[in-house]
Amino acid sequence: MDKAQMIDELKKIVGEENVLTSPEALYEYSYDATPGHLYSPDAVVSPGNAQEVSEVLKLANANKIPVYPRGSGTNLSAGTAPLKGGIVLLMLRFNKILDVDLENLIAEVEVGVVVQDINDHIAQYGLIYPPDPGTVKTASLGGTISENAGGLRGLKYGITKNYVQGLEVVLANGDIIHTGGKNVKDVSGYDMTKLFTGAEGTLGVVTKAFLKLVPAPEATKSMMAVFDTIEDAGRAVSGIIAAKIIPATLEILDNASIRTVEDFMHVGLPVDADAILLIEVDGHPIIVKDEADKVMKVLQDNNAREVTMAKSAEHKNQLWTARRMALPCLAKLRPTTFVEDATVPRSKIPAFLNVVKKAAKDHNVTIGTFGHAGDGNMHPTIVCDIRDEEEMKRVHKAMDDIFRGAVELGGTLSGEHGIGLGKLPWMELQHGKQGMEAMRNIKRALDPNLILNPGKLLGEC
Amino acid sequence: MANELTAEALNKHDATLLADIDDALANCMKCGNCQAGCPIYRETRKEFSVARGKISLMQGILSGKLPISEEFDHIMAQCLNCKTCSANCPCGVKADDLILRGRNAAVKARGLHPIKKNVFRLLSNRPLFNAVLRMGGMFGWLTFKEIPDKNAVLSRFPAPGMDPNRATAPLASTPLRSKYPEVIKVPNARMRVAFFTGCTINYMYTDMGEAVIEVLKANDIEIVIPPKQHCCATPVHVSGCFDLANEMAQNTIKTFENLDVQYIIGACGSCVEALKTYPEWLKDDPEWKARAEKVAVKVREISEFLVEVGYKKDIMGPVNKKITMHDPCHMVRGIKVTKQPREILKSIPGVEFIEMNEADRCCGSGGSFSLAHYELSRQINDRKCANIKKTNADYVTASCPSCRMHITDGLYQNKMPQVVYHPIQVLAESYRNYKK
Numbered sequence: 001m002d003k004a005q006m007i008d009e010l011k012k013i014v015g016e017e018n019v020l021t022s023p024e025a026l027y028e029y030s031y032d033a034t035p036g037h038l039y040s041p042d043a044v045v046s047p048g049n050a051q052e053v054s055e056v057l058k059l060a061n062a063n064k065i066p067v068y069p070r071g072s073g074t075n076l077s078a079g080t081a082p083l084k085g086g087i088v089l090l091m092l093r094f095n096k097i098l099d100v101d102l103e104n105l106i107a108e109v110e111v112g113v114v115v116q117d118i119n120d121h122i123a124q125y126g127l128i129y130p131p132d133p134g135t136v137k138t139a140s141l142g143g144t145i146s147e148n149a150g151g152l153r154g155l156k157y158g159i160t161k162n163y164v165q166g167l168e169v170v171l172a173n174g175d176i177i178h179t180g181g182k183n184v185k186d187v188s189g190y191d192m193t194k195l196f197t198g199a200e201g202t203l204g205v206v207t208k209a210f211l212k213l214v215p216a217p218e219a220t221k222s223m224m225a226v227f228d229t230i231e232d233a234g235r236a237v238s239g240i241i242a243a244k245i246i247p248a249t250l251e252i253l254d255n256a257s258i259r260t261v262e263d264f265m266h267v268g269l270p271v272d273a274d275a276i277l278l279i280e281v282d283g284h285p286i287i288v289k290d291e292a293d294k295v296m297k298v299l300q301d302n303n304a305r306e307v308t309m310a311k312s313a314e315h316k317n318q319l320w321t322a323r324r325m326a327l328p329c330l331a332k333l334r335p336t337t338f339v340e341d342a343t344v345p346r347s348k349i350p351a352f353l354n355v356v357k358k359a360a361k362d363h364n365v366t367i368g369t370f371g372h373a374g375d376g377n378m379h380p381t382i383v384c385d386i387r388d389e390e391e392m393k394r395v396h397k398a399m400d401d402i403f404r405g406a407v408e409l410g411g412t413l414s415g416e417h418g419i420g421l422g423k424l425p426w427m428e429l430q431h432g433k434q435g436m437e438a439m440r441n442i443k444r445a446l447d448p449n450l451i452l453n454p455g456k457l458l459g460e461c
Numbered sequence: 462m463a464n465e466l467t468a469e470a471l472n473k474h475d476a477t478l479l480a481d482i483d484d485a486l487a488n489c490m491k492c493g494n495c496q497a498g499c500p501i502y503r504e505t506r507k508e509f510s511v512a513r514g515k516i517s518l519m520q521g522i523l524s525g526k527l528p529i530s531e532e533f534d535h536i537m538a539q540c541l542n543c544k545t546c547s548a549n550c551p552c553g554v555k556a557d558d559l560i561l562r563g564r565n566a567a568v569k570a571r572g573l574h575p576i577k578k579n580v581f582r583l584l585s586n587r588p589l590f591n592a593v594l595r596m597g598g599m600f601g602w603l604t605f606k607e608i609p610d611k612n613a614v615l616s617r618f619p620a621p622g623m624d625p626n627r628a629t630a631p632l633a634s635t636p637l638r639s640k641y642p643e644v645i646k647v648p649n650a651r652m653r654v655a656f657f658t659g660c661t662i663n664y665m666y667t668d669m670g671e672a673v674i675e676v677l678k679a680n681d682i683e684i685v686i687p688p689k690q691h692c693c694a695t696p697v698h699v700s701g702c703f704d705l706a707n708e709m710a711q712n713t714i715k716t717f718e719n720l721d722v723q724y725i726i727g728a729c730g731s732c733v734e735a736l737k738t739y740p741e742w743l744k745d746d747p748e749w750k751a752r753a754e755k756v757a758v759k760v761r762e763i764s765e766f767l768v769e770v771g772y773k774k775d776i777m778g779p780v781n782k783k784i785t786m787h788d789p790c791h792m793v794r795g796i797k798v799t800k801q802p803r804e805i806l807k808s809i810p811g812v813e814f815i816e817m818n819e820a821d822r823c824c825g826s827g828g829s830f831s832l833a834h835y836e837l838s839r840q841i842n843d844r845k846c847a848n849i850k851k852t853n854a855d856y857v858t859a860s861c862p863s864c865r866m867h868i869t870d871g872l873y874q875n876k877m878p879q880v881v882y883h884p885i886q887v888l889a890e891s892y893r894n895y896k897k
Contacts, residue, residue, distance in 0.1 A: 024532045027521045028508040033492050073508070074493040092506040112506075116497075137497040328551035335487040337552075387487065 001063045003042055010045050010087070013055040018093075020044040029070070029088045033135075034078040034422055035336045035386050041068070041082035046090040050168060050176050050207045053089070057205065057451075058174035060087060066454050069201040071112060071140025075147055076339050077420030079200050083455045091142050094207060097121055104182045106165065107211045111142025118211070127213040130157035133416065134327070142206050148198030150416030152249045155374030156282075157214070159416065161197045166210035169196050171203075172447040182210060195442075200418050201453040203446045217282035220248070221292040222316040225277045225304040226270050230254070233275035234350035236302035237373045240279070241346065243298055245291050248282040250374030254353055256360075257326045257368040257381075264329040267321055270306070275353075277304075277373065278323050326370040327381060333366060334383035338422075340399070342406035343377040343415030355405030356380045363398040365391070377415035404429065419457045427459070468528065475522050475529040478566035482559060483523055489516045489554045498545035500823045500841045509536045512546035512556035519563050529570040537563045539834070541827030541841075542699050544794035564701025577700055585709055587691040591636070594664040598632040605631060611880060612668065613869045624835045628873040630665040630866045637663045637670040643688055645674060650683040652770065654724040655717055657760075659732035660692050661862035669862060669882075672889035673728050673763055679892045680772050687716050693735040696828055698742065710739045711749060714756050725759045726766050728885060730792035730861045731828070736760040737796060762792070762860065763885050764801040772805070778894025779811030780887055785854040786814075787845065787868060788821040789861035802860055802884040809891045815852040819844075824859075826867035842871040849879060858884045 001009075011019045020026070021043050029044045031037060042065075047053045060067045066086030073080050082088050094110035100122060101108070107129065109118055116137045118129050132151035133139055139149065145167070150159040166180030169192075179192035196204055227233040233252060240247065253261075253276045262269040269276070277299070281291045292309060299307045310316035331337045344352045353369060356378070360367040371378035380402055384395050403413055403426040413423045413430055428436055440461050443450070450461055479486075495512040496502050508514035518536060521527040537560060546556040573581070583590050605614035613628040637658055654677065662670040677684050694709035713736065717725055727733040737760050739753035761769065784806055793799050799821070807814050825831065825841030845868060849857055857872075857879050859865050865881045872879050 022532050023527055024509065024518060024521075024530065024536060027527055028514045028517060031491060031517060033490070035490070072493055072496055074496075095506075135493070138493050328553075331490055331492075331552045332488075335484070335490075337490045385487070 006059070006063065006065065007043055009059055010043055010056065013059070014045055014047050014052050018046040018048070029073070029090070030082065032070075032073040032075050032078060032080045034076055034081065034420070035338060037078040037081040037421060039082045040085065041088045042085050044088045044090055046093050048093045050170055053170040053205050053207055054174040054176055056087065056089065057170055057172055060451050061172050061174065061449055064449050064451060067205075067451050068453050069142065069146065069205045071143035072114070072135075072138050074135045074138050075143060075418065075420065076341070077147070077200075077414070077418040077422045079147060079418050079420035079453070079456060080143075081421065083421065089205065091205075091207070092140065094142070098208070100125065100213075101182065105213045106182050107213055108208065109141055109211055110208050111140060111145065111206050113141050115139050115141055115144055122213060123216070126216050128216045129163060129211055129213055131160045131163060141209060145197050145206055145209055146199060146201045147418040148416070150372070150375075150377060152251065152372060154372055154377065154416070155250055156246045156248045161194055163212045164193055164197050164209055165212050167193050167196055167206050168208035169204040169206050172449065172452050180210065198418070200420060200457045202443060202457050203452065205452070217248070219285040219288045220280055220282040221288050222310040222319055223279045223292065223295055223299070224308045224319045225279070225299040226273045226306040227275045227277070227303070228273065228305055230274045230350045230353050232303045233277055233373075234347075236277060236299050236304065237349060238347055239298040239302055240295055241374075243294055245281065245294055247279045247295070247374060249278070249280045250372070251278040251323050252276070252349070252371060252373035253322055253326055254357075254369040256366070257330065257370045258322065260329045260333060260368050261322050261325050264332060265321065265325055267318070269322055273305070276322060278320060323370065326368065327379075330368045330381045330383055334385055336384050336386040338382040338384070338395070338399070339417070340380045340382070340402065341377060341415045341417040342380065342402055342411060342413060343375070344406055344409045344411030346374070346376045348409040348411065349373055349376060349378070352378060352406060352409055352411065355409075356402055359398040359401035359405070362401065363394040365394050365398045367398065372415075375415070376411070421456060424457075424459050469525070472522070472525045472528050475566070475570050476525050478529070478569050479519055479523050479562070482519070482562050485554070485559060486516050486520050486523065488552050489513065489556070490552050491517070492551060494549060494551055495546035495556065498549050500541060500543060500545070500825060501539055501837065504837055504840045510539055512550075512554075512560070515540070515560050515563060516554070516556060519559065522566075529567055531571070533563075534567045534571060537567055537701075538830075541790070541823050541825065541830050543790035543823035543827065545790070545823065548794045561699055561701055564699070565703050566701070568701045573700070573702060581697050581700070581702060581705060584692055584697065585705055587689070590692070594632060595636060598634045598636065598664065605629075607631065608873060611869055611873060612666070613873060626874070627835065628870040630661070630862070630869075633664055633667045635667075637667040638686055638688060640667070641674065641686055643686060645678065645684040645686070647678050647681050647683055649681055651681045652724075653683040653685065653722050654726050654766075655685045655687060655720050655722040657690060657693070657713075657717070657725055657727045657732060657736060658686065659727060659729040659862070661866075662728060666862045666865065669728055669886060672883065672886040673726065675889045676763075676767070676772070676885055676892065677726070679776065680767075685720055685722055687720065690716050693732040695731045695735045698735065699828065703742070707742055710735070710742055710753065714739060714749070714752050717756050718752055723759065724761050724766055725756065726761055726763055728763045728860065728883060730762060730789040730795060730798070731863065733760060733762045734791045734795035762796060762798050762801075764805050764860065765796070765798045768801040768804055772888075774808055776895045777808075777810055777891040778897060780809050780891050780894060781811040782855040783813045783815055783853060784856045784858055784887065785817045785849060785852040786820060786884065787817070787824060787857060787859040787864055789859055789864045790823050792860050793821045798860075802858065805888055806858065806884055809887060812887070815854055817848045817852045817854075819848055824864045824867050824871070826863045828863055831867055838867065839871070839874070842867055843875065846871040846875045846877060850875075850877060854879060856887065857881045858887060860884060
């Protein structure tokens, strides 16, 4: 089938206005939020329902045309970049919150809805959908399910996979299947829901999800602690957990991040400090107070040179400035920003931060690290200029050191951004040949013609 | 043939038109955060609506992969210049300025749309523009019928480029500047200011201009209204016609630079922003830049001015109304004046001030954007009206005549009872009520 025929057929399925093919439109869907990945598709198709997705996939499968499901295109792993041309499947017309079941605390939501909009909608019932990636105001639900996104509240509340209880998925052959549902306990068959969650669109196209909701916490308390050594900060993190307190958020900033934020914001951050921890506990007001006091003690016991507890909402906002502004300020240093998400066991955070520091020094690149200390999910953020080839060589060498270091410490390449194309070269290092082959076999079984997001996550099959 | 025009040569030429903003474009890290605030993206959810898409497209042209096409022109036109993307950009990219640069490149590569060309020719010629709008005002009743209590009109006949059901502003039978002498004297003047009226206030919403004059007089301030003043050139500048806009800016500077006044006052957020930004527009010419700066330091929006120099609170009568406020884009993100109009409204006895949700979200007008994309601008405005509805206010206030016009239309279409005023009109009403 030639391109013109394909486009005609696509228009028959979704309607003429939902197929974009102008050079400008193709260019605008050739990238996502990951630097350095620009590949032109042949058509941008916006289906309006699962049946249309099924028809598009049948057509693509019969003609071996690559298909890339896409939501807001805000991912950081080139997960939606149309690597081999073909069809960008834009899922944003799936824009409805279909139901909020208050008796079962389940929301039935289409994948094109922005995550923040779900939270805005359920706030009236005193409920939250906890996964809150940095892109919560822009990311589509489908994107966060496919990347299995995490966020600041991962330590206490878990990540996307802990809240997706059922899915509607269109398979490569056009079959529409339903996995899981409203049952809290459900061990009937393979856990297909978990399989598609985090599959990065390589196994099927998710169209709808059943999401578990939880009551919003009644109260919160925020604290900040300044440390002279990263080791003390690390011990404080472990100490908080050892005291049997699970904060909603437990964030860390390294010295490079602290200095960068202070340079831009002038908010009086200690530029000589090796690390800052930001902690928030939430829950019942009485318990929150008790836990906050215990956290303060642990921080002091581990040589925090300065500890502060937020006195008001405004003060809390002030304390969180450092963390909130870390990425924006780092991003302003240089044109190109790589936000990585290598993750290590909580106890290995100081060791990992030293790996990052050494990589930055050895290869003369600028890296600021901040991240979710509570769950070991770090964000070494490399800022550079992608137009400078020599610098990019050094950046890749630093990345190599960071990923190898994380895996050696028993960590993982990605805590929440996904593999896509960005971290592909290190996949075998973490999973071994056999591990990769097992995953490739799953891919081949569900997508024998390799049309779904080909080349991602597993590389060539 | 040596001088045959190839697509490649064309692309290369187009790329040169954007070469100087290569670095500024490269600072965009493509995170897509601009999707969250962009009113147009919120409706279309298409990449070309949002700043990231427009910046990428310009980079596509810079790289020689794409020409400046008609489609590029259309895409660059899809922007309200509301600046929400720039205000929230983690990388500090001034996307709104870059999009204007994109429009400028499109004008250079493809020329101006013929309709705009004619409109701007008229706009840049003050005597002709004045004559046409005065005629329109005199015979306005022939073409428009009034909507009671809204200070708005509907067209009696289909007009080109205009939705027949759209409520618009009436053309004044006598323009504001023709109603007053060049100098309005007050006994024992404490200060002397110039009034830059702007076109919409001069030819359409004269009531806004009258309120400004009334309030200044009540505060013992002498007013100069230079008769040769003309359009601030914002519509021309945001269309990417920088050359013509700069010429018009120079005219405004010439008209105001030698006046013996302490301040230059405006009541339209967009006009005031333009006058304050002329030094930036004219930065390539050191002499004109210096002259622009001399004018710009004196420029104040009326509420900004009143709060800065103080205004009389002992001659206020009650205005027993529930009032909400919309922050025009060029007020909140342009000149960053939001506290002052609120301070004034809250200082008026009887006023119950109610904040609306998303007060600083664009109303969808975008000047001529709403003419070219009425349906889209209507959708954006419906959200504004829904937020207004929840306040149950009697008055909606907005320090911008374009917002006033577009919100008035929204209220009319949504069959809502509210009326839209400039905050200064409420202060004028309060002063009037004192005299009663």
